Amino acid sequence: MLLKQLSVFLENKPGRITQVTKALDEIGVNITAFNIADTSEFGILRMIVDNIDTALQALKAQGFSVRTTQVVGLVVPHQPGGMYQALEHVDKAGIEIEYMYAFAYNSKAAVIIKADDTQKLVEVLSGSGYHVLQEGELIQD
Amino acid sequence: MIWNEHAECMDREQLLKLQNERLRNMVSRLYYNVPFYRKKFQEAGIDPGDITGIHQLKDLPTTTKQDLRDNYPFGLFAVPQSEIVRLHASSGTTGKPTVGGYTRADLRTWSEVVARSLYAAGVDKNDVVHVSYGYGLFTGGLGIHQGAQKIGATVIPASGGNTKKQLQIMHDFGSTVLACTPSYALYLADTMKELGMDPSELKLRRGIFGAEPWTEEMRREIEAKLHLKALDIYGLTEVIGPGVAMECEHQKGLHIFEDHFIPEIVDPNTLQPVPHGQVGELLFTTVTKEGMPLLRYRTRDLTTMTVEKCACGRTLARLNKFLGRSDDMLIIRGVNVFPSQIESVLLEMSETEPHYQLIVDRVNNLDILEIRVEVNEAFFSDEIRQMENLAKKIKANIESVLGISAKIKLVEPKTIERSEGKAKRVIDLRKLVD
Numbered sequence: 001m002l003l004k005q006l007s008v009f010l011e012n013k014p015g016r017i018t019q020v021t022k023a024l025d026e027i028g029v030n031i032t033a034f035n036i037a038d039t040s041e042f043g044i045l046r047m048i049v050d051n052i053d054t055a056l057q058a059l060k061a062q063g064f065s066v067r068t069t070q071v072v073g074l075v076v077p078h079q080p081g082g083m084y085q086a087l088e089h090v091d092k093a094g095i096e097i098e099y100m101y102a103f104a105y106n107s108k109a110a111v112i113i114k115a116d117d118t119q120k121l122v123e124v125l126s127g128s129g130y131h132v133l134q135e136g137e138l139i140q141d
Numbered sequence: 142m143i144w145n146e147h148a149e150c151m152d153r154e155q156l157l158k159l160q161n162e163r164l165r166n167m168v169s170r171l172y173y174n175v176p177f178y179r180k181k182f183q184e185a186g187i188d189p190g191d192i193t194g195i196h197q198l199k200d201l202p203t204t205t206k207q208d209l210r211d212n213y214p215f216g217l218f219a220v221p222q223s224e225i226v227r228l229h230a231s232s233g234t235t236g237k238p239t240v241g242g243y244t245r246a247d248l249r250t251w252s253e254v255v256a257r258s259l260y261a262a263g264v265d266k267n268d269v270v271h272v273s274y275g276y277g278l279f280t281g282g283l284g285i286h287q288g289a290q291k292i293g294a295t296v297i298p299a300s301g302g303n304t305k306k307q308l309q310i311m312h313d314f315g316s317t318v319l320a321c322t323p324s325y326a327l328y329l330a331d332t333m334k335e336l337g338m339d340p341s342e343l344k345l346r347r348g349i350f351g352a353e354p355w356t357e358e359m360r361r362e363i364e365a366k367l368h369l370k371a372l373d374i375y376g377l378t379e380v381i382g383p384g385v386a387m388e389c390e391h392q393k394g395l396h397i398f399e400d401h402f403i404p405e406i407v408d409p410n411t412l413q414p415v416p417h418g419q420v421g422e423l424l425f426t427t428v429t430k431e432g433m434p435l436l437r438y439r440t441r442d443l444t445t446m447t448v449e450k451c452a453c454g455r456t457l458a459r460l461n462k463f464l465g466r467s468d469d470m471l472i473i474r475g476v477n478v479f480p481s482q483i484e485s486v487l488l489e490m491s492e493t494e495p496h497y498q499l500i501v502d503r504v505n506n507l508d509i510l511e512i513r514v515e516v517n518e519a520f521f522s523d524e525i526r527q528m529e530n531l532a533k534k535i536k537a538n539i540e541s542v543l544g545i546s547a548k549i550k551l552v553e554p555k556t557i558e559r560s561e562g563k564a565k566r567v568i569d570l571r572k573l574v575d
Contacts, residue, residue: 039528063555067518
């Protein structure tokens, strides 16, 4: 019930993101969702892709610092209060969120969440009736 | 003005006699009191009685900073500890500072050469000397202090830091002489401008600047911004501290107080004297020091020397501008930094690889050190917080070893230039030589 995310360390210098996307283009990997966390000195590019193993190998071969991280993909109703209600369950369970980012999933809204206890997060959300994305689900769409 | 005309304007033949006599005396003290030197003499097959004068210096063993470290802290002292009345130490060396031990007579010698230096700069008892060199183990503060006291000037022991307060004191107490590093002088000037203070509000007329290399361009800038005459003072803890050599008002090189410190300019590889006027490494033999006399101490500073009488009347040899170093030492904000120290910090940390690059620059007249460290797979984290903590940890470790703060920049693996053989570890963007 967990998704694998690619994280790439990037120095703040021109052209680095272009190079990552070029490497993925060359091997025909599609990016479903991505986010950049940045500081003044460096950034971390986080991506959900359709073929993570191929992407990982290609980026490593080009000398990028890459790793995979387990995250949760949550589908939320695309309406006022949709996100809030989901997060209330998370808070009640005492789970701490490290970061999250949103992306469009068909006509619905989806978020990627990284938490201190990812396993527990999946249990809480599934238990509350939420649609938690599984690996493979994103690829078929 | 000349403080000690007898010593500073001595006929050079007479000076040579004095140096020869003092060297003979020193060699025997070294041989009988310092096991390190006795061993070196014995290995070289030299009997102290064979040495008659300074023309034989080229045959004698040299002393390096490494020798001082190997004998840390007091192994090179030539007198019992009961005779040592003061200890100083130089900043930032692989965890172990370089120690200088002074007897009462050494402190007198030191005050004497600083007194000569101040007079050479045109400073006398009517002056108010504001000392912004750090007071403490560093020789800058107390060194200038003692000399200024000796000539009867009014001394303000301001020490470093708190720039605004320094300016207020200078203004209110009527400081006429400023003693600090040249980069701090510029920093003071810039702070004055920010505060809307005009240099004419101060009474400064002379600056005694040293502890780091500076250019003629910096001199002109300081002189224009602070309305004073800027003069260069040279010294190092190992030899005695500030006052080994000093510029006079003619600003034509630094007069070496040769009756105490015998200079040589040698080829850094062969350690043999280079032809007169050629660039080489500066060596000092301290012929009058009692606490820690050093024989042919390798300063690693590259320069040339002039032995002609100066317009000021001094017959002492003069050092010309420093042209660089014969090792990879950097002087950053007055602190000695070796790239190898940074490497050892990184090697000690399990999360880092020793791939680094030092970028040194001068921004707003202050030296800035940036250390670029490659991130490797092993310690790359997906979380910003952890990466930032790593950078903070590197910064703290560097600071505790070097005593200066550095900006840490994490960079991608294999992006730091690797050249065959010698890696380009240091990029010094400062302009230190005209």
